Amino acid sequence: MKYLGLLLLLLVGPIWSQTDDKEQLKEIYNASLTQGKAYNWLNYLSNQIGGRLTGSVQAEQAVAFTKQKLDSLGLDRVWLQPIMVPKWVRGVPEFAYIESKPGITNNVSICALGGSIATPSGGIKANVIEVNGIEELEKLGRSKIEGKIVFYNKPMDPRHINTFEAYSSCVNQRYSGAKEASKYGAVGIIVRSMNLRLDDYPHAGGMSYGEIPLNNRIPAAAISTNGAELLSTTLKLNPEIKFYFKQNCRQLQDVKSYNVIGEIKGSVYPNEVILVGGHLDSWDLGDGAHDDGAGCVQSMEVLRLLKITGYIPKRTIRVVLFMNEENGLKGAKTYAEVAFNKKEKHVFALESDAGGFTPRGFSFDCRETDFAKILRWKPLFEPYLIHMFEQGGSGADIGPLKNDQIVLAGLRPDSQRYFDHHHTEIDTFEHVNRRELELGAATMTSLVYLFDKYGTTSTNMEGDK
Numbered sequence: 110m111k112y113l114g115l116l117l118l119l120l121v122g123p124i125w126s127q128t129d130d131k132e133q134l135k136e137i138y139n140a141s142l143t144q145g146k147a148y149n150w151l152n153y154l155s156n157q158i159g160g161r162l163t164g165s166v167q168a169e170q171a172v173a174f175t176k177q178k179l180d181s182l183g184l185d186r187v188w189l190q191p192i193m194v195p196k197w198v199r200g201v202p203e204f205a206y207i208e209s210k211p212g213i214t215n216n217v218s219i220c221a222l223g224g225s226i227a228t229p230s231g232g233i234k235a236n237v238i239e240v241n242g243i244e245e246l247e248k249l250g251r252s253k254i255e256g257k258i259v260f261y262n263k264p265m266d267p268r269h270i271n272t273f274e275a276y277s278s279c280v281n282q283r284y285s286g287a288k289e290a291s292k293y294g295a296v297g298i299i300v301r302s303m304n305l306r307l308d309d310y311p312h313a314g315g316m317s318y319g320e321i322p323l324n325n326r327i328p329a330a331a332i333s334t335n336g337a338e339l340l341s342t343t344l345k346l347n348p349e350i351k352f353y354f355k356q357n358c359r360q361l362q363d364v365k366s367y368n369v370i371g372e373i374k375g376s377v378y379p380n381e382v383i384l385v386g387g388h389l390d391s392w393d394l395g396d397g398a399h400d401d402g403a404g405c406v407q408s409m410e411v412l413r414l415l416k417i418t419g420y421i422p423k424r425t426i427r428v429v430l431f432m433n434e435e436n437g438l439k440g441a442k443t444y445a446e447v448a449f450n451k452k453e454k455h456v457f458a459l460e461s462d463a464g465g466f467t468p469r470g471f472s473f474d475c476r477e478t479d480f481a482k483i484l485r486w487k488p489l490f491e492p493y494l495i496h497m498f499e500q501g502g503s504g505a506d507i508g509p510l511k512n513d514q515i516v517l518a519g520l521r522p523d524s525q526r527y528f529d530h531h532h533t534e535i536d537t538f539e540h541v542n543r544r545e546l547e548l549g550a551a552t553m554t555s556l557v558y559l560f561d562k563y564g565t566t567s568t569n570m571e572g573d574k
């Protein structure tokens with residue numbers, strides 16, 4: 110009898126646990142959709158504070174605001190992790206025009222790329238050479254480039270269904286375009302905005318001069334997609350036209366800032382950390398609601414949803430709001446360094462940094478054995494139309510935590526509208542849908558719950574072997 114009982118327990122055990130999980134997920138989604146706080150937090154972050162460029166007053170206000178909110182959640186510990194961060198400022202708005210004949214000009218929308226130097230105070234006016242990506246510079250050579258503005262006009266490829274793939278395939282012209290063009294004697298660069306549609310909003314974004322010495326650096330700006338089309342057409346009619354632009358952005362001394370961190374201590378394995386996070390800084394043109402205010406409030410909400418649904422985590426659940434993702438990744442690097450030095454064991458890290466749109470699923474960066482285990486949870490998400498569980502990247506801020514044991518993951522919302530807003534003046538609160546944001550928070554919480562309950566192959570875990 111005794112053995113029969115044990116056998117029965119073994120047989121039905123997993124079914125019970127599946128039912129529990131179904132119920133727990135339902136509770137999490139219900140709580141998010143009926144008692145969610147993420148949207149109100151995002152409203153404050155976006156409309157009362159606004160764009161949170163690293164080193165700005167707004168970034169510091171966002172640190173204070175999110176810390177205060179975490180303090181109010183009754184977590185076991187909330188703290189600020191100090192970091193030195195770069196401070197780049199845009200200065201007065203940029204100005205640019207196409208001069209098709211002396212005195213005949215058309216203004217176009219541009220914005221300086223983050224990290225760029227200013228133009229001389231009178232601006233730069235020069236002939237333009239258009240290229241379809243960095244690869245074309247070498248073919249043209251110094252004779253065709255020297256003294257000119259290089260115009261990178263490689264568009265995002267609309268054939269990619271995942272728009273992040275289209276972004277990845279041409280963002281190098283924004284990031285490294287100035288560095289490469291300066292080697293051929295260019296005097297500046299203009300980059301087509303990373304946008305799949307035609308509009309008048311230039312897209313900011315990070316760039317790097319690499320090892321190029323200070324006095325050989327050239328200014329870099331993004332032009333709106335409509336502006337890029339006009340410039341390209343005008344050049345085809347007359348390759349001798351000139352382009353003028355003026356910007357007075359500056360790199361200042363590094364300043365002190367913080368990652369904002371809060372945690373619920375694990376009840377069974379307090380030394381195993383599950384991290385959920387986003388980045389608190391943003392570009393300055395909009396209010397950074399999608400990138401990445403959404404990811405921050407969703408991550409804060411994960412801890413709150415676990416608490417209000419009465420779940421007691423076995424592992425330590427930690428929310429980290431990283432500073433300086435957009436132009437330096439200093440927050441992420443410091444966090445990983447401190448975790449490494451303290452020998453903290455991170456078993457799972459999940460980042461939300463792809464917009465506050467309808468969640469579709471997750472992308473995982475982990476070992477095959479862990480991925481196989483994760484896939485078994487997929488049916489639990491189907492009632493919420495979460496279908497995407499795939500191997501791939503995770504998030505820029507959690508990347509430095511990578512080792513051969515941790516599972517890294519990124520929330521994957523629908524990406525079709527993301528690049529309409531990304532890094533522009535229309536990355537604003539009114540473009541975030543409350544339900545979509547809340548579904549994302551619930552989806553993240555559900556995955557964190559499952560990881561906490563069942564562990565991974567490298568955790569202490571008993572259950573779900």
Ligand SMILES: [Zn+2]
Nearest residue numbers: 388400401462
């Ligand atoms: Zn981001």
